Amino acid sequence: MSVVESALRRWHRVSAAIGARLANGKPTRRALEESEARFRAIVDDQTEFISRCSPGYLFTFVNRAYAQQLGRGRGEIIGSSVLDLMTAEQRIRFVDQLSKLTPSCPTVSYEMSSTTPDGRPIWEEWTDRALYDGTGRLIGYQSVGRDITATKAVEATLTESAEELALIADCMPVAMAITRADRWEVLFSNIAARETFGLYPGCPEGQLLSTYVDPADRARLVERVDREGGVQGFELSLRRIDGVIVRALISARPIQFRGSPALVAAVTDITDRQEIEQALRTSEARLNAFMRHAPAGMYLKDLEGRYVMANPEMEKVQNRPVSEIIGRTPEDVFPVTLAARIRRHDGEVLATGATVFSEEHVPDLPSYVWRMVVRFPIRDETGRFTHIGGFIFDMSDQKRVEAEASRQRAVTYQREKLAALGSLLAGVAHELNNPLSVVLGRAIMLEESCGDPETRDSLRRLRTAAERCARIVRSFLSLARQKAPEVKPVDVRRVLDGSVEMLANGLRSAGIEVTREDAPDPPRVMADEDELHQVFMNLIVNAQQAIEMAPPRSDVAARRVWLTTSAPGDGFVRIEVADNGPGVPEALRDLIFNPFFTTKPIGAGTGLGLSYCHGIVSSHGGSIGVGARSGGGALFTVTLPACAAKADIEAPAARAFDPFGGSGAVLIVDDEPEVVTMLTEVLAGDGHEVSTAEDGVAALEILREGSFDAILCDIRMPRLDGVGLLRELEACRPELVPRVLMMTGDVLRAAAALPVDRAAQLLEKPVDPAEVRRRVAELIRQTR
Secondary structure (H helix, E strand, O other): OOHHHHHHHHHHHHHHHHHHHHHHOOOOHHHHHHHHHHHHHHHHOOOOEEEEEOOOOEEEEEOHHHHHHHOOOHHHHOOOEHHHHOOHHHHHHHHHHHHOOOOOOOEEEEEEEEEOOOOOEEEEEEEEEEEEOOOOOEEEEEEEEEEOHHHHHHHHHHHHHHHHHHHHHHHOOOEEEEEEOOOOOEEEEOHHHHHHHOOOOOOOHHHHHHHEOOOHHHHHHHHHHHHHOOEEEEEEEEEOOOOOEEEEEEEEEEEEEOOEEEEEEEEEEOOOHHHOOOOOOOOHHHHHHHHHHOOOEEEEEEOOOOEEEEOOHHHHHHOOOHHHOEOOOHHHHOOHHHHHHHHHHHHHHHHHOOOEEEEEEOOOOOOOOEEEEEEEEEEOOOOOEEEEEEEEEEOHHHHHHHHHHHHHHHHHHHHHHHHHHHHHHHHHHHHHHHHHHHHHHHHHHHHHHOOOHHHHHHHHHHHHHHHHHHHHHHHHHHHHOOOOOOEEEEOHHHHHHHHHHHHHHHHHHOOEEEEEEOOOOOOOEEEEHHHHHHHHHHHHHHHHHHHHHOOOOOOOOOEEEEEEEEOOOOOEEEEEEEEOOOOOOHHHOOOOOOOOOOOOOOOOOOOOHHHHHHHHHHHOOOEEEEEEOOOOOEEEEEEEEEOOOOOOOOOOOOOOOOOOOOOOEEEEEOOOHHHHHHHHHHHHHOOOEEEEEOOHHHHHHHHHHOOOOEEEEEOOOOOOOHHHHHHHHHHHOHHHHHHEEEEEOOHHHHHHHOOHHHHHHEEEOOOOHHHHHHHHHHHHHHOO
């Protein structure tokens, strides 16, 4: 209640009291007049409009401020009708609302338009109060008013500004919305957002939630905006109001909207970019106001290519102040190549009259290295082209993710090839090792029993060839086998021997000669032999490929690879792999050990081989480098720490032909008849009583009742394999389990199938008769 209204109410109460006293004959009328005079003086000094009227709406009092507002003297106003100041419609509404006043509800407030004496339209706000005497009889009305014309003008201006901003947003061809940052609430949306996604201020939070195919994307978007201060080109899946799922780019920034933290976001549908139509029909002032807050690079150019407008984000896009862009053409600002590309795309817009999308790569700039540029024509009311507009979205993060995914696919593909190769090697090894067991075993048996020196020498040659075949198969399997590194003293000369032996056929077919130069007695190195084997094979294969891909040279007599080992005395062993190919350019020597770097043609290399070699050598405390070979070609040098104490090189043990002592009952379980026959003859020759079974099922029947000192069982067999037989024995005859020797030529899958605690019971094919006799004898001694 205002001070004026409070004073008027006191005046009304005092007047009523004095009137009551007069009725009783107590005070005089003079007291009433004095009281009214005092209160009139107070009311007359107020700036608000104050008046009283009779129940018939005739003025009985107006203060000075109201008289000035009406532009008339008080004498003219007193006695005139309040209704004369109103239009017919206002009179009806005025009389109706006063007629509804009661002693319990005596006031009403309202706004009313009016006109000043000079014809100026104004707005007034009034509060009318009905006055009642002690009996509840209506004795008049008093009114308090004020001029609110200025307030109405401000409200109208604010409403018009809000409508203009909404109109600017509605003119944009992308969905735009302002949402609360801390909950699912829409505060503002343009037409595109309402029509495409059904988002409007105050819509149920479920509507905004259902727009995200994965609601977690919303949390990730808010988190990135908080962390980075804004997001450009956040890609995700959104659901339109018709249920169709689209891929979209969201660019968002944090703002304060109506006192609350919020996000302003622009959504671009990238599933069907041809449907995007850009039309900027607002005034230059409105366009500038919008572009200042747009979370993407935006510009406007005239038909000659001069930039007439650019938002602040363009400073980041083009890495230069906007002042250096406005009023200039691309040729004035950018390098020749980039300016020509901009002109070409602008020409497409003007020639086709359609929106043009282009992905552009600008590696020389620090930001927006990869960008999506949307260019579109702007027409006037007649349809004539007037300007070219453009939006620029940053796609750098997306491109980096795509590049990383491509590299990961290459790595995965290489691993899959290696896995397939390992599986193939396992099958080939199994098929080769069984006949190799027969060939090697028969050769050894014949050599041991032959007395003729010439025949024995021939059998020795046969055995040596069979052993070489067995070593090649084992070398292949060691490459494919996945196992933990086993570090032990290693003679690098033997590792090189194995690598050359495996690659001999390919080198020979390519017409490449291998020259060896080894130190007479180099120290050993502490290393995993299989890993060193892979390093040397990789370097030799690289040398072979470099020679084969190089054009023929008239100054080179022969294609050649040099393998050299040396011990300089500095605590290291040095291995050199050289070739007379084209060599490695000096500019690339620091790069070739990086992952995915390759100088080979597409499809000929993955860029992982030398990186893998570098990792293995480094893990062994060594180093690997590349230089130029004297006379042309590449020279790779590997240095490895030598063992602390010099170890003698193991000489091949002389083959012993004396049979092992002790005989026992032996069961041979194998589905290869020749292997069974050969092993039977070997073990029977030592005095063992040999029984045989063609698979695990047959063996299990024998073993349920019979007892054997040693059991030789193949792992891969039909019906019941060796691992299955081992499990059955653990259940029914556990005392026989330690007496089992598992045989296999498929060591890759056998290592995975065989229980870890039974790995010592594995005998790899092709089997050596001497090794079989020794292992069987050991089992018999352990069981007695």
